Amino acid sequence: MPVDVNLPTILRQHAGGQKTVKANGSTLQEVFEDLVRQFPGLDGQVVTDGALHKFVNVYVNDDDVRYMDKLNTKVADDDVVTILPAVAGG
Amino acid sequence: MAVFDNVLDLIGDTPMVDVSSLSPNPRVRILVKLEGQNPGGSVKDRVALSMIQQAEKDGTLKPGQTLLEPTSGNTGIGLAMVCRVKGYPLKCVMPSNVSPERRQLLEVWGAEIIESPGEEGSNGAVRMAQGLAEEHPDYCFLYQYANPANPKAHYEGTGPEIWRDCPEVTHFIAGLGTSGTLIGVGKFLKERNPAVQVWAVEPPSGEMVDGLRNLDDGYIPPIFIDNNGFDLLDRKRIVGPRDSIEGVRRLRDVGVFSGVSSGAVAAAAIKAAGELDDAVIVFLAPDAGWKYLSSGAWTDDLDEVEARARRINYW
Incomplete structure (x- = not known):
């Protein structure tokens, strides 16, 4: 099942400069595995040691997956996965 | 109306307004706490006063000493007001792409502005301020992102006020910046009623931060x-x-004239109301609309305002 994955500026160099790419999977874990298959340069960028990189926030549609099921969060057709660097406010 | 001895005594005790007419579900009430009513114009007055009072108490801030702080705006403005009243010089490190009104307000209070690269967002301001603080050990570096007096202002002020005014609250929704509001209020409300849900809202600000070299340049506030x-x-x-x-x-x-981050939190509260049943949502509006008039948020074409909001840091 394809979902759209929005990449942050910093990761686009590993995906031929694309802002949005398609990936398949029924969980976030599977989506990221498919991403790495397509773009090996993304290996170890978003997922490190089996968990989300400390300074990366990942959203399925609008929801931060750290407060859902993390990498086991289910995704469905037409969901949008957004990867963003963690930044400060205030 | 009481007469106050000092403008700093006006900080806190902000009003809450029922805006349930925005709720798509008649069984979900929505209330907004209006932090723009603080004398410096934002929720950050609470944090500024709390951090300065703590530093005065523990001796890290001496009379006349210069303060240094990284800020995307409101904390700087709150500090600048408190510093003006108490006689401390203030230097604020702020990204170059914040709204012009933030700069103007810092100038009103006489704070010095040190610009950090806009494309690095608040992370860049934090890094630059940390460097300056190391070079100038004579500055008092309150550092809102790691200062326990930040969440404490909300644990002792904002949280108890919400509980006093709306003990039936089931959901508290607020923006995530330093995390001070969510941590302080969230902790207080959950101690009173563990069933209270605490939801954070954030802007996709990472989209604007093109200046990061790699993901390890990311940032999570130590207080979080x-x-x-x-x-x-x-x-x-x-x-x-x-x-x-x-x-x-x-x-x-x-009838609520609000800032852009308040609009984001309102949007999240309205969406939540559509998904919940029998809930009482309290959300926090950090500031009023004055600082955002140049954004055209109320009057310009929505596409144009959106395009502007992707370039300028309004959070």
Whole structure:
């Protein structure tokens, strides 16, 4: 099942400069595995040691997956996965 | 109306307004706490006063000493007001792409502005301020992102006020910046009623931060880690610029003149109301609309405002 994955500026160099790419999977874990298959340069960028990189926030549609099921969060057709660097406010 | 001895005594005790007419569900009430009513114009007055009082008490801030702080705006403005009243010089490190009104307000209070690269966002301001603080050990570096007096202001002020005014609250929703509001209020409300849900809202600000060299340049505020923020929050949602501006306009329609981040939180509260049943949502509006007039949020074409909001840091 394809979902759209929005990449942050910093990761686009590993995906031929694309802002949005398609990936398949029924969980976030599977989506990221498919991403790495397509773009090996993304290996170890978003997922490190089996968990989300400390300074990366990942959203399925609008929801931060750290407060859902993390990498086991289910995704469905037409969901949008957004990867963003963690930044400060205030 | 009481007569106050000092303008700083006006900080806190802000009003809450029922805006349930915005709720798509008649069984979900929505209330907004208006932090723009603080004398410096934002929720950050609480944090500024709390951090300065603590530093005065523990001796890290001496009479006449210069303060240094990284800020995207409101903390700087709050500090600048408190510093003006108490006679401390203030230097604020702020990204170059904040709204012009933030700069003007810092100038009003006489703070010095040190610009950090806009494309590095607040992370760049934090890094630059940390460097300056190391070079100038004579500065008092309160550092809102790691200062326990930040969440304490909300644990002792904002949280108890919400509980006093609306003990039936089931959901508290606020923006995530330093995490001070969510940590302080969230902790207080959950101690009173563990069933209260604490939801965070954030802008997709990472989209604007093109200046990061790699993901290790990311940033999580130490107060969030120190207070087990990942466990405290029940949910975190992102609200983009377009929904934020629409939120600002929805609030305007019920007579609430709000800032852009308040619009984002309002949009999240309205969406939550559509998904919940029998809930009482309290959300926090950090500031009023004055500082955002140049954004055209209320009057310009929505597409144009959205495009502007992707370039300028309004959060």
